[in-house]
Amino acid sequence: MLELAILGFLYEAPLHGYVLRRRIAALTGHVRPVAESTLYPAIKRLEKAGLLVRATEPGAVAAPRHVLRLTEEGRRELRRRLAEPGRREITDENQWFVLLAFLRHLADPAAQTAVLNRRLAFLEEPTSFFYDGDRPIRAEEVDDPFRQGILTIARATSRAELGWLRDTLASLDGA
Amino acid sequence: MLELAILGFLYEAPLHGYVLRRRIAALTGHVRPVAESTLYPAIKRLEKAGLLVRATEPGAVAAPRHVLRLTEEGRRELRRRLAEPGRREITDENQWFVLLAFLRHLADPAAQTAVLNRRLAFLEEPTSFFYDGDRPIRAEEVDDPFRQGILTIARATSRAELGWLRDTLASLDGA
DNA sequence: CGACCATACATCGGCCTCGATGTATTACGT
DNA sequence: ACGTAATACATCGAGGCCGATGTATGGTCG
Numbered sequence: 001m002l003e004l005a006i007l008g009f010l011y012e013a014p015l016h017g018y019v020l021r022r023r024i025a026a027l028t029g030h031v032r033p034v035a036e037s038t039l040y041p042a043i044k045r046l047e048k049a050g051l052l053v054r055a056t057e058p059g060a061v062a063a064p065r066h067v068l069r070l071t072e073e074g075r076r077e078l079r080r081r082l083a084e085p086g087r088r089e090i091t092d093e094n095q096w097f098v099l100l101a102f103l104r105h106l107a108d109p110a111a112q113t114a115v116l117n118r119r120l121a122f123l124e125e126p127t128s129f130f131y132d133g134d135r136p137i138r139a140e141e142v143d144d145p146f147r148q149g150i151l152t153i154a155r156a157t158s159r160a161e162l163g164w165l166r167d168t169l170a171s172l173d174g175a
Numbered sequence: 176m177l178e179l180a181i182l183g184f185l186y187e188a189p190l191h192g193y194v195l196r197r198r199i200a201a202l203t204g205h206v207r208p209v210a211e212s213t214l215y216p217a218i219k220r221l222e223k224a225g226l227l228v229r230a231t232e233p234g235a236v237a238a239p240r241h242v243l244r245l246t247e248e249g250r251r252e253l254r255r256r257l258a259e260p261g262r263r264e265i266t267d268e269n270q271w272f273v274l275l276a277f278l279r280h281l282a283d284p285a286a287q288t289a290v291l292n293r294r295l296a297f298l299e300e301p302t303s304f305f306y307d308g309d310r311p312i313r314a315e316e317v318d319d320p321f322r323q324g325i326l327t328i329a330r331a332t333s334r335a336e337l338g339w340l341r342d343t344l345a346s347l348d349g350a
Numbered sequence: 351c352g353a354c355c356a357t358a359c360a361t362c363g364g365c366c367t368c369g370a371t372g373t374a375t376t377a378c379g380t
Numbered sequence: 381a382c383g384t385a386a387t388a389c390a391t392c393g394a395g396g397c398c399g400a401t402g403t404a405t406g407g408t409c410g
Contacts, residue, residue, distance in 0.1 A: 002366090018388050030302040031266050038367050040390060045366095062375045062387035091206050093268065097329075101304070103321040112321075127205040129276070145343050146278040146287075153336045154272075160331030164324045171320070177397090193358050213397050215360060220396095237357040237405045 001095045002034060002042050007070065007078040008102035010052060016065035017043060027101060032094055043068065051077050082106045083115070090118050093157075109172050116172075120165050123158055176270045177209060177217050182245065182253040183277035185227060191240035192218060202276060207269060218243065226252050257281045258290070265293050268332075284347050291347075295340050298333055 002024070009015060009023050017040065024034055046052050051074035054066040070078070082099065083106055089095045096119065106112050128136030129150055139151035177199070184190060184198050192215065199209055221227050226249035229241040245253070257274065258281055264270045271294065281287050303311030304325055314326035 016388080021388095026306050027304050030300070031268070032263070035368055036389080037369070037391080041366080061377085063373085063389060064375095065388065088207070093206070097304070097325050100321045100325050104319045125205070129202050129272070131201050144279045145346070146275045149336075149339045149343060150272050150275050152339050153332060156335030157328060157332040161324075161328045164327050168320050168324060191358080193356095196358095210398050211359080212361080212399075216396080236407085238359060238403085240358065 001028075001089075001098050002038065003046060004078075004081055004089075004095075004102070005098050006039075006042060006046060007051065007074060007081065008098070008105065010068055010070045011075060011078050011102065011105050014067050014069040016057075016067045018065070020068065028094065028098060046074070050074075078102070079106060083111050085115065085118070090122050113169060113172050116165055116169055120162070120169070123162055123165070129154070176203075176264075176273050177213065178221060179253075179256055179264075179270075179277070180273050181214075181217060181221060181243075182226065182249060182256065183273070183280065185243055185245045186250060186253050186277065186280050189242050189244040191232070191242050193240070195243065203269065203273060221249070225249075253277070254281060258286050260290065260293070265297050288344060288347050291340055291344055295337070295344070298337055298340070304329070 005024050005027060006020065009020055015023070020043075021034070021036065021039055024039070028034070043052070047054060050071060052068050052070050054068055057065050057067055082103055085099055089099050099115070103112055103115060106115070126136065128138075130137045130142065130147060139148050139155065142148045142151065180199050180202060181195065184195055190198070195218075196209070196211065196214055199214070203209070218227070222229060225246060227243050227245050229243055232240050232242050257278055260274055264274050274290070278287055278290060281290070301311065303313075305312045305317065305322060314323050314330065317323045317326065
């Protein structure tokens, strides 16, 4: 998820770590902040894997900056990760949102459609949070107001996303 | 999050690991599956911390089971974690849902209200995913349909949850 | 009667993440 | 002149999570 965000932001323009950090904080930080001690090793990993290169520039404001730029391999890797997301990226809303934030970088509308269809299939699987044996329990049956909340909120989210997905798939198909 | 789920499920009744695993899978598994190799060490940690004890029973169907039971300290610890959640449990929907699933075990309605109010405060902070400098960008301004989706879905979720929160807070206040 | 699946638990190595801490510079208020 | 905050990067140790793999047993189905 972190690596995807790094690749995604660098895909558009080279950035140095500090700005990258603030972009990531804006994207996912209110929900799941990323520590600096997680970001910098992640950058190093990607560098070691040949997905990005660093160029040291004198610091405009403070210490010298390392401007990060994706290599051609890095650009391919982002597109690959967008086109072939793991199951977690599809099911976990946090990770899914990161993927969505960069899905525009997949040039082929058919590839974008394929990814959205995977999410659609996941959302259409009937799932609950609570079961009576194998039978999913509906919000109306639960007497605990907090568990009712979970089901209510999840249902509203699902409904909104299904609507958006169908609209977007239709317009991708039309285009 | 995992530990909270273990404590929460065991709070109501002693269970053995396998059943516990299936309960957790139902609660969070469709979004974020928990590997067995994560669950069993987590149980051990809690045992080592004196929060639960194991009793070996001959297996009804297969191998012998370890029936897990919370100690008095374990019960206190669940209530403590519910009453004083970390920031992540408030902001991350996945973790928040786990907390909500067990919030009923907090006997005091005032304590429940306090937790819901923390979530309310978080949801009322104006946040976006994308910024133009410091100014949050609204869904209507984004031309990328995928980023529009993120904002649309997040807004729908937020609206639904705010409605539920206000209703629930009102009824807790009335009770 | 043999294959396979569900039950039930466990370990190991590798990797990722986090909190704490450190270094250095510039800007700003007071 | 001095403290504090923001900029900008980095390391380290502790601990958590995962995939792979292992060990049993009992039930089901062809």
